[in-house]
Amino acid sequence: MENSDVYAVICISILLIAPVIVSQQIPADKRQVNAWFEGIIKPVKERGNSLDPELIQAESNPKVIKVRQGGGGEFNSIKKAIESVPLGNTKRVIISIGPGVYKEKIKIERGKPFITLLGDPKNMPNLTFGGTAKEYGTVNSATLIAESNYFVAANLNIVNSAPKPEGGKTVGGQAVALRVSGDRSAIYNCNIYGFQDTLCDDKGNHFFKDCHVSGTVDFIFGSGKSLYLNTDIFVEKREGGGFTVITAQARESSSEDTGYSFVHGSITGTASNSFLGRAWRSNPRVVFAYTDMSKVVNPAGWTHNRFPERAKTVYYGEYKCKGPGANPSKREPFVKQLSGAEVLPFLTHVTGLTIIPRTSARMDQYEEQEHEVYGGEIPDEEGEMDAEFDMTAGAEDYQGNDQGLQQDPSSSKDLEDMKKRLREIEEEAGALREMQAKVEKEMGAVQVSRKAIQSLLPLPKAFHACFLSSLWLWEGSKVQAAHEIPAVLRWITHQTQKQQF
Structure with a gap:
């Protein structure tokens, strides 16, 4: 495609990140969705001051x-094209990708916003890599990692080519195809393929339209606030059979403005008795509306993940879904069959730039440890359990709900810096322990009494009261400033000798 053709195509995907006036809910008739979408999403030039100033500048x-x-x-490679974009980029950069198979591990850093990866919808390029949690950690195993804001992907096949874990094993076999960690991102007409942990919908406002996502366990997970419109989900059968689940949304608190909304999609696959979601964290929020659910869906629909107390804190909802997997009669008691009023926020859950608040959930650091969150059993057709299953969290090194954003420690230099800092912290901790022991020894030697202080210092009564109150608080609570007491005593003695009180 020539440059003019590329820009004409990308205008469509740029629209996806423009803010939307969401007074109109998504129509109930799927045939009307595209017309509705085109009616409320206007070209950048028509949005005026409703856009973020930096976006207006970038798109100019x-x-x-x-x-x-x-x-x-x-x-000739996507990675080299991304490397050519400077840090602190302020303009829309459209990377037009020709057809072919690109065996690359691709990362867009946080400091490179406004990047678009654009393929030809008639001959979509294949981005593929075989990273696994065993080698990279779950969240860093992704074929494509997009950490920057205003990221757009259109017309791509994004594949994690790691083989399906043998015998249904899950530990170390997590293999992410796409991780989206930036805010205000849009994914349009992309096919995302993998098995366990296919899509890390990490954090920020995201909009998926006309996509396909396939996997086995937790294959849409993270702390994003995302709308999946007209997106198809395909549940793969695990080797040896066993537990399959679509979502593992990571909301930790009811105050976090995160969650997944699936509208006008479908659920099919080769698996059976698949759950729509599991309570990987304590307060997940996921809603399916107008979704066509095949028989691959478990009649119970959802699982509290063997944490019965989470049945009180999950927000799992369904609205006017259809198909053999949508029958509400055997759903878990904690599943909400939503009313029109209750579902409305999820039908206007469109990612915006200035009108939708940023999420409070954060994933700031990746812990290189296995975190078992489901173990011992697999639901069978009757909802009973099989004692051979031992499942590790979809992203054992994923941590959400912190404040601030830190650099992803994926490079060797970053890792070495982190190791060095950890050693420094350990040394500082050792020094603090020595200081604590010294202070405790000094405390035993001092044994200051009120009477001794009053006889030692010929100071005004008001000062006595103030100091003795402080001493009482110190003795009672063991405050951290205890090691300063000897210095305070010396200072008081010095001031007394100078006759300044």
């Missing part, structure tokens, strides 16, 4: 970079 002069494996482009 977009740059196109061509990637072609057979020549004819500036680069």
Whole structure:
């Protein structure tokens, strides 16, 4: 495609990240969705001051970079094209990707916003890599990692090519195809393929439209606030059979404005008795509306993940779904069959730039440890359990609900810096322990009494009262400033000798 053609196509996907006036809910008739969408999403030039100023500036002069494996482009790899974008980028950069198979592990850093990866819808490029949790940690195993804001992907096949875990094993076999960690991102007409942990919908406002996601266990997980519109879900059968589940949404508190909303999609697959979601964390929020559910869905629908107390804190809802997997008669008691009023926020759950608050959930650090959250049993057709299953969390090194954003420690330099800092912290902790022991020894030697202080210091009564109150508080609560008491006594003595009180 020529540059003018590329820009004409990308205008469609740029629209996806424009803020939306959501007074109109998504129509109940799926055939009306595209017309509805085109009616409320206006071109950037028509949005005026409703857009973020930085977005208006970025879209005013977009740059196109061509990637072609057979020549004819500036680069022959996606990774090299991304590397050419400077940190602190302020303009829309459209990376036009030609057809072919790109065996690359791709990362867009947080400091490179406004990047679009665009494929040809008639001959979609394949982005593929075989990273696993065993080698990279779950969240860093992704074929494509997008950490920057205003990211757009359109017309791509994104694949984690790691083989399906043998015998249904899950530990170390997590293999992410796509991780989206930036705010205000849009994924349009993309096929996302994997098995366990296919899509890490990590954090920020995200909008998925006309996509396909396949996997086995927890294959849509994270702390994003996302709308999946007209997106199809395919549940793969696990090797040896066993537990399959679509979502593991990571909301930790009812105050967190995160969650997944699936509207006008479908659920099919080769698995059976698949759960729509499990309570991986304490307060997950997931809603399916107008969804066509095949018989692959377990009659119970959802699971509290063997944490009965979470049945009181989950928000799992369904609204006007259809198909053999949507029968509400055997759903778990904690599942909500939503009313029109209750579902409305999830039908207007469109990602915006200025009108939708940013999520409070954070995933700031990745813990390199296995975190078992479901163990011992697999639901069978009758809802009973099989004692051979031992499942590790979809992202054992995923941690949400912190404040601030930190750099993803994926490079060797970052890892070395982290190790060095950990050693420094350990040394500081050792020094603090030595200081504590010294202070405790001094405390035993001092044994200051009120009477001794009063006889030692010929000071005004008001000062006595103040100091003795402080001493009483110190003795009672063991405050951290205890090691300063000897210095305070010396200072008081010095001031007394100077006759200044």
